[in-house]
Amino acid sequence: MTANVVFLPGLLCDGAVWTEQQAALPDYSCHIVSYGELDSIEAMARHVLDTCPERFVLVGHSMGGRIALDVVRQAPQRVSHLVLLDSGYQARAEGEAGEQEKAGRMALLELARSRGMRAVGERWVQGMVHPARLQQPDFIESILVMLERKTPTIFAAQIRALLNRPDATPVLQQLSCPTLLICGRDDSWSPLARHQDMAALVANAELAVIENSGHMSTMEQPQAVNQALLQWLQKHS
Template sequence: MTRPCVVLLPGLLCDAAVWREQCQALAFADCVVPSYGELASITAMARSVLEAAPAQRFSLAGHSMGGRVALEVVRLAPERVERLALLDTGMDPLAQGGAGEQERAKRMALLQVARAKGMRAMGREWARGMVHPSRLDTPLFEEILDMIERQTPAIFEAQINALLGRPDARPVLRALSCPTLLACGRQDAWSPLSRHEEMQALVPGSRLVAIEDSGHMSTMEQPEAVSRALLDWMKE
């Protein structure tokens, strides 16, 4: 019997470490965690995922920026996606006017820190808002900084540009017909649960799971809860 294929998409400045526990839980499947290199658009990232996927049809999960890439994969090739899981992510493009300019300025300021002081120093400043407050300055927080430090300012710049140019994914959500899971850390301050409730309302039949006692990095903060949700999703 052919093993199922699961493609797990990491978010901004993340790599396979963000999905390590879930790959172990999904050991019955062939799990693939792509790298985006220095690709600078969500569409280019999605095309690279489709080119690299080892199976014609696969289950697709994306965390944070990876969720936006996953939605673009579905837009480009819906026939290849058996089921979809979106974790701690969003659907809207860059806001118009002052809100959008503020987001751009904040991201570019972090890029300047990365260039001047290094990726870990930038991460120590940036990642404090990404985890549950109880996990600040813990071994898990240092593991997240290790992951950020494995990236480069050039990769950071490319991924910032991809996010600033992110497409509106609402039409993709409305058109979804495959089994769809939405999951979010209850205390995610970056991509709040309320946003995922809005996303769920656009996808009839989708399931929403709140990951308790977790910030934005749910796959690492509460790996067992996320893995349980994904195992249930794989049975749909």
Template sequence: MSKPTLLLLPGLLCDATNWSAQCEALNGVADCIVPVYGELRSIEAMAEYVLELAPVGRFSLAGHSMGGRVALEVMRYAPERVERLALLDTGFQPLCPGESGTKELLARYELLELARAFGMRDMGKQWARGMVHPSRIGSAVFESILDMIARSTPDMFEGQIHALLSRPDATSLLPTIRCPTLLLCGREDLWSPLNRHEEMQRAIPGSTLEVIEMSGHMTTMEQPQAVSEALMRWLRYEATGAGSTPLDSN
């Protein structure tokens, strides 16, 4: 019997390294595919690309950070093809109006200017400090994140910034999700905080929330074993009642 397909969608300026530990840990139970967005400039275009890359039929889908927003758009376009859904350290709301949205826009473009002036890795040294648990700043994991950022280009960064600033609103989509859904968040995630995932859990019927301790935003790399174990439980879950039964977290 062939293994199910699991699409693992990386976040902003991330590549397969974002999911490398999970690909290795889950190799025995799923065929893992990690898409690369290239210079695509919208969440919608990324979702369309994922669906083109996916095999015919149903598949499981997990997205981290920006990848979670892409996963939600895949759910909007083709919910019948998604067997189960995992959303990690992500969000669902559009750019906030007014001062808050303007602040986000300016902050993102300041980082882009830094990347163009000094290079992607130097930009990452500033940006990534807020993406990990404080204890990991300067660690091997932190250096691996910087290496990953450095493999992207300012043009790719600009395209993904555009995608995030024009991100669609998935608020009305959440209550329509009926497949087994895992929500996962680092306890110290400052970019996509826990209360946002609690809000998603209340909106998605039957969803389960797992909190990863001693982790910031980059859970898949900061606490790879804990994340892989959570995904293993999610993959082994058999839906009863169209996903209305929570995942077993024991």
């Protein structure tokens, strides 16, 4: 029987994030989830469970990693292996730090409504990729085109989901399936130190660091990500 892999994109992302990973897994049945206008991590996770095969390898990037953790919380028996890339696990901070995050996200939403999704992408991408990638127009264009496929309405829904995200610390502590964390060495949005903290919470978790990569590791360094993913899957098959 062919094993299933479910890919969960992050904020404003879609299957373009997973193009190279799908190509590297010809022996798996791959499924990429779209969240539509769902506006909570919990609802997005329920959507995954409602639309995906009964049992699967679950791979989540960024916001998709948070959704993946809630999938495990809701139905741990459905997930055979878990991979979290450039992601996080904590709820929004209380106090000033949390308000600063909210203000930053709402400013981007206002930009989306006033100037369109491409304008959001042009600002957003600056801190999302390795600085060297900013000098590669074709690569940057591929990200901007992906973001343009979303709408301000979808952006608003996903912002609400992230601002109200649950603390997944208990989920990490209770994980029993094989778990791999992958992080770009230069990810300034979801830094390596956070992934080291996550790995410390999970029994027998493995951590792979992708060199010369920022937050968009699957697109920035697809071969390195594929190698880490394939070796780990073979090890735990």
